[in-house]
Amino acid sequence: MARTRLTARAAEAKPRAVASAAAPAPATPDLSLAGVDGFIGYAIRRAQLSVFQDFGERMAEFAISTAQFSVMRLARDNPGLNQRTLAEALGAETSRMVLIIDELERRGVVDRLPSTLDRRSRAIYLTAEGRKLLRRLERRVAAQDRAMVKRLRGDDKDALLRMLRNLAKPL
Amino acid sequence: MARTRLTARAAEAKPRAVASAAAPAPATPDLSLAGVDGFIGYAIRRAQLSVFQDFGERMAEFAISTAQFSVMRLARDNPGLNQRTLAEALGAETSRMVLIIDELERRGVVDRLPSTLDRRSRAIYLTAEGRKLLRRLERRVAAQDRAMVKRLRGDDKDALLRMLRNLAKPL
DNA sequence: TATTGTTATACTCTATAACTATA
DNA sequence: TATAGTTATAGAGTATAACAATA
Structure with missing residues (x-):
């Protein structure tokens, strides 16, 4: 990602004909996003971007995506699910x-076995190697979650999860 | 989006050789996501997906994206910003x-004017037509935000925004 | 030398449609 | 007829690199 910080305030007053550019103010704190950041949707998007980038950096060594991690968890705790069920559980196609x-x-962390029923x-199972990898990943993910809780600076994670789940419910 | 609801529980107990499939349980409430939904990152992703889909449906008539809407707001409230500054403000490339x-x-809602400085x-300005469109969009977006607040069922929007902003801050 | 806007490219994710082999 | 998995395709969004004009 961009990892940018807003550094300009600029924007001239009225000129409707020819215009100015952004002033390269050195280290201005933030500036008037003038409202968009008052919307829940905007705040969620920014948080999601930041959290997923952080996830990517922490998992760079394993080159695992959030979706792959979720599938591994689901496959371990619900062995034998088929692909459609996994997809629905995670809101993917x-x-x-x-x-x-x-x-x-391909990486040898799950097996696709033909279903007899x-x-x-095809029934999905985590392999022994997959379980081993998952245990390492879970330690990292748990650490990230703790880091996020710290960022909340005293606010309640349970309240956050409750609100996010209520927003995620299909209308 | 998929607009899926988890309907299967399935997953056989141990079989390591040949396996079963997911049972097509009719209307099972949810099922064990077995933990992934306890992570802040997962909850944020699901909420973001749901909120952005809702935005898309409400704005279908105008065929406007969240990014376009944000740029219009920013351009109106900070006339004359250049593209780099707009990009940085919204965390885009x-x-x-x-x-x-x-x-x-192309749609005639913004002008690109050459900067004299x-x-x-190029300085970006909302056109008169752009301001008119933006006013209509804002009513819709405000309505969506109110709908989301209702979903919070008594929880505090300000607390949610505060937490999301803390999560969004670059480490 | 560095920066702004731009173009091009690539990769991921999303969304659909269609096909096959089953059911 | 419908469903599970698959393939293919197209569109967003993201990320990079490079280039021209300008600073």
């Missing part, structure tokens, strides 16, 4: 889940 | 801002 699991299978579907 | 403003200019840069 089944076609996307195919690619995610393709990669996890429904020969169209 | 300058190359992305070019495309966003290309489209806004720095002939490399």
Whole structure:
């Protein structure tokens, strides 16, 4: 990501014909976003960007995405789920889940086994290697979550989760 | 988006060889996401997905994206900013801002005027038509924000914004 | 030399449609 | 007929690099 900080205030007063540019003020704190940052949607987007970038940096060593991590958790705790169920649980498309699991299978962390009950579907299991990797990932993710709680500076994580879940519910 | 609801519980107990599929349980409430939904990052992602989809539906008539709306707000309240400053304010890449403003200019809602102070840069202004459109958009966005506050069911929007902003701050 | 706007490229994610093999 | 997995495709968004004009 960009990792930018707003440094300019600029914006001339009225000129409707020819205009000015942004003043390169050295280290101005923030500036008037003039309202957009008062919207819940905007605040969520900025937070999500920051949190996912942080996740990417902490997981760079393993080159694992948030989606891949979630699938691994789900596969370990609900062995034998099919791809459609995994996709629905995480709010992804089944076609996307195919690619995610393709990669996890290629890395040897999950197995796709043919189902005996429904020969169209494939049951997903975490391999021994997958469980090992997942344990390492979980320590990192737990550390990130603790770091985020620290950022909350005394505010209640449970209240945050409750609010976010209420916003996430389909209308 | 997918607008999915988890309907299966499934997942057989141990079978390491051949496996089962997900049971098509009719209307099971939710099921064990077994932990991922206890992470702040996961909760933020799901909320962001839901809120942005809702935004898209409410703005379908105008075919305006969240980024375009934010640029219009910023351009109205800070007339004459250049593209780099707009990009930094919204956490976007300058190359992305070019495309966003290309489209806004094509629709006649913003003007790109040459700067007299720095002939490399272009000052962005909302047109009269842009201001008119923005007023209509703002009513819709305000309505969406009110709808989200309702979803909070008594929880404090200010607390939510404060927490999200703290999470969004670059480490 | 550095910066602004721009173009181009690539990769991820999202969204659909279509196909196959099953059911 | 419908469903699971898959493939293909197209569109957003993200991230980089490079270039011209200008500073």
